[in-house]
Amino acid sequence: xxxxxxxxxxxxxxxxxxxxxxxxxxxxxxxxxxxxxxxxxxxxxxxxxxxxxxxxxxxxxxxxxxxxxxxxxxxxxxxxxxxxxxxxxxxxxxxxxxxxxxxxxxxxxxxxxxxxxxxxxxxxxxxxxxxxxxxxxxxxxxxxxxxxxxxxxxxxxxxxxxxxxxxxxxxxxxxxxxx
Numbered sequence: 001x002x003x004x005x006x007x008x009x010x011x012x013x014x015x016x017x018x019x020x021x022x023x024x025x026x027x028x029x030x031x032x033x034x035x036x037x038x039x040x041x042x043x044x045x046x047x048x049x050x051x052x053x054x055x056x057x058x059x060x061x062x063x064x065x066x067x068x069x070x071x072x073x074x075x076x077x078x079x080x081x082x083x084x085x086x087x088x089x090x091x092x093x094x095x096x097x098x099x100x101x102x103x104x105x106x107x108x109x110x111x112x113x114x115x116x117x118x119x120x121x122x123x124x125x126x127x128x129x130x131x132x133x134x135x136x137x138x139x140x141x142x143x144x145x146x147x148x149x150x151x152x153x154x155x156x157x158x159x160x161x162x163x164x165x166x167x168x169x170x171x172x173x174x175x176x177x178x179x
Contacts, residue, residue: 060095060096068157074103074174075172076173085104086103096157096159104148106148107143114178116140117173125162129161131157
């Protein structure tokens with residue numbers, strides 16, 4: 001009988017250990033393991049508007065008869081003291097050709113400000129075929145006091161882009177970094 005009570009006590013103890021540890025392990029998985037997996041998934045699939053990257057200006061089969069309008073947008077998070085705008089609001093591009101444009105950013109303070117731009121492409125299906133060769137979003141940006149920077153973006157819209165997509169929006173959101 002004493003052994004039976006000891007077994008029931010062990011079962012209760014293991015039940016409570018599992019009940020308490022399961023949420024802890026789920027939290028660790030969600031916070032530590034999932035973000036890198038999600039980032040890779042987004043880069044591969046274009047999910048969440050994540051655009052791709054090319055390392056060299058490769059040649060594509062250019063479709064001269066097709067035009068796609070690319071619109072450029074800029075936002076900053078609250079508390080980020082930098083004015084941030086595209087140099088031009090939109091351009092008409094031919095899929096397969098590389099284009100260069102830029103964004104202008106001005107630090108409005110007397111202090112050094114560090115930030116990182118995060119891009120998003122819409123519609124999501126276009127993100128797979130919007131590739132950047134050069135982008136200020138690849139690195140954090142350091143703005144000296146009252147400094148104005150022109151930051152370059154070099155990109156291509158791949159010819160494999162679905163024919164139904166006629167307009168693409170590229171949006172950047174600038175975040176302040178502590179270091």
